[in-house]
Amino acid sequence: MTSTELAGTGRIISRLAYGCWRIAPDAEFAGTRGRAAVLAAYEAGYTLFDHADIYGNGRAEEIFGKVLRGVGGMRERVLIATKCGVRKAGDPTGNAPHRYDLSREHILRSCEESLRRLGVDQIDLYQLHRPDWLMDPGEIAAAFEELRAAGKVAEFGVSNFTPTQVSTLQRACPMQLRVNQVEISLARQAPFIDGTLEHCLAEKMTPLAWSPLAGGLLAEGANRVLPSQTAYRTTDILRVIDRIGTANGLSRSEIALAWLLRHPAGIVPIIGSVQPDRIWSAVAATQCELAREDWYRILEAARGECLP
Numbered sequence: 001m002t003s004t005e006l007a008g009t010g011r012i013i014s015r016l017a018y019g020c021w022r023i024a025p026d027a028e029f030a031g032t033r034g035r036a037a038v039l040a041a042y043e044a045g046y047t048l049f050d051h052a053d054i055y056g057n058g059r060a061e062e063i064f065g066k067v068l069r070g071v072g073g074m075r076e077r078v079l080i081a082t083k084c085g086v087r088k089a090g091d092p093t094g095n096a097p098h099r100y101d102l103s104r105e106h107i108l109r110s111c112e113e114s115l116r117r118l119g120v121d122q123i124d125l126y127q128l129h130r131p132d133w134l135m136d137p138g139e140i141a142a143a144f145e146e147l148r149a150a151g152k153v154a155e156f157g158v159s160n161f162t163p164t165q166v167s168t169l170q171r172a173c174p175m176q177l178r179v180n181q182v183e184i185s186l187a188r189q190a191p192f193i194d195g196t197l198e199h200c201l202a203e204k205m206t207p208l209a210w211s212p213l214a215g216g217l218l219a220e221g222a223n224r225v226l227p228s229q230t231a232y233r234t235t236d237i238l239r240v241i242d243r244i245g246t247a248n249g250l251s252r253s254e255i256a257l258a259w260l261l262r263h264p265a266g267i268v269p270i271i272g273s274v275q276p277d278r279i280w281s282a283v284a285a286t287q288c289e290l291a292r293e294d295w296y297r298i299l300e301a302a303r304g305e306c307l308p
């Protein structure tokens with residue numbers, strides 16, 4: 001696995017991150033296959049692990065914390081990222097709706113709970129999961145400052161923010177925001193044209209790509225995609241990445257990842273498979289530098305039309 005810098009921090013991370021969303025659909029899965037997936041990622045050289053307070057209703061952080069305690073030296077070698085801000089229906093009482101909450105109280109409480117479940121003293125990278133329609137940048141900045149002063153969080157970032165939302169929050173924050181975690185894949189090219197990647201380049205932030213394989217639609221198939229991903233059509237893309245993959249000795253998923261890695265913004269794809277062999281084989285993408293001609297061939301297939 002090659003490595004890169006978490007932008008502007010001096011902290012070195014693996015070129016691919018491992019995402020823990022799918023490791024804990026239920027307690028039994030988390031304790032067996034979820035645990036095996038985390039261990040496979042660690043052994044394959046992934047050092048950035050992405051979580052959220054809501055993944056498996058907290059089970060993902062718990063099982064990760066157990067692995068961390070059982071493997072000597074792991075805590076020192078990995079960076080733990082987690083998120084807060086999405087509150088599911090029924091939290092905290094039966095009739096509460098699904099909503100976003102970036103109030104100071106919720107950020108501080110959610111961070112405490114994540115620290116407890118992970119069993120660590122500090123979260124390396126704390127991200128706001130989604131922009132709260134009612135967010136107050138000054139209030140968020142104050143919460144971040146409290147967490148930093150208490151040593152509970154080292155670095156901060158956001159997820160699913162527009163460049164304007166990032167800039168507005170950044171102006172209120174005393175610390176530099178380090179990442180914007182957004183959905184980027186051949187099936188979702190918006191960040192390439194809506195200013196997200198240019199903004200990351202300009203502000204020295206690392207773009208983390210969630211669902212880099214469109215939940216499996218750009219690979220061997222999807223088990224569970226988000227509602228927004230059901231409309232993705234990937235047949236033409238698969239035809240081209242299969243052809244280029246064959247020529248380069250790589251699989252379609254490795255080419256789909258190599259396509260993201262080729263961008264100068266330094267996109268870090270977050271791998272979501274729970275199958276150890278797939279977690280391992282994704283690493284081959286970090287050794288492949290796609291030719292500009294192939295990159296544009298794939299882009300044309302993804303756009304479904306020639307560039308002007």
Ligand code: NAP
Pocket residue numbers: 018019020021022050051129159160181182209210211212213214215216217219220221222223224253270271272273274275278279
């Ligand atoms: P993904 O890598 O696009 O999709 C993974 C899915 O593809 C798995 O169900 C996997 O199934 C399937 N798949 C099929 N063939 C595969 C292959 N050859 N290699 C790898 N996977 C293959 O990513 P994702 O799981 O949707 O998302 C990745 C991470 O992004 C999450 O874990 C989470 O950390 C983060 N995320 C963040 C947000 C946000 O709003 N910030 C939203 C969604 C996700 P198998 O497990 O059976 O291999």
